[in-house]
Amino acid sequence: MGSLRVFDSEPIAKIGAVASFDPPYAAVQARTATGGRALIVTAGFSLLAGEGNELPLRFTAPGPISSIAFPSTPSTGYLDGYAISGGEVLKLTASAVHRWSDVAIATPLALVPLEVWYDDERARVGFDDGTVFSLPSRVELAPPLKAGEEVVDFVQVCGQQLALGSKGLYRLEPIAGQAVGKWVPMALPAGFAVGGFARGRAHASGNALYLFTRGGDAASWTIPGCP
Secondary structure, X not given: OEEEOOOOOOOOEEEXXXXXXXXXXXXXXXXXXXXXXXXXXEEOOEEEEEOOOEEOEEEEOOOOEEEEEOOOOOOOOOEEEEEEEOOEEEEEEEEEOOEEEEEEEOXXXXXXXXXXXXXXXXXXXXXOOOOEEEEOOOOEEEOOOOOOOOEEEEEEEOOXXXXXXXXXXXXXEOOOOOOOOEEEEEOOOOOOOOOOOOOOEEEEEOOEEEEEOOOOOEEEEEOOOOO
């Protein structure tokens, strides 16, 4: 039995025994249909979940779980959300904390799913070329980035959808009368990330955005337009 820690804090949960506890890792907190809060942790192929400080193994995915997302209020059953596992988008449903099932969501074979998330209660999946679809309807909401550029990370700041590309940062803007918006380049701090963002990361907290390059350089600033 291992433990889950946040940075240098005291352990917040005990991890149940699994065959292996390998990367990639992810952790989210979700509200259950009964009003409680469940902690969901993934590592490699394993999903562990619980409402207390015990996190037994609940589900084994067909491939490594690289992204998970759950709404603030589940729409059906005890918990439901989405995951990306081994290049597939999965709809996850838990009728109880110990009873999980999955259904694969078909997506274009030419696209590689990178991340799932919720925009309020609306599920989204973003692909490595910048394309974004709604879930489960799979309506296209965002086009690819410019030719030759891949998305490194997706992030939301104050309701704005951003994409961190390998060469820059972009904001999704709507186009009147059209379902598909457009990616608009955003200004970066002067002299930051001259070599690009390949294998970098983006993180949001409130209206603050934090960007990290593969080499360890970091920058943060406030995104305009937040309430």
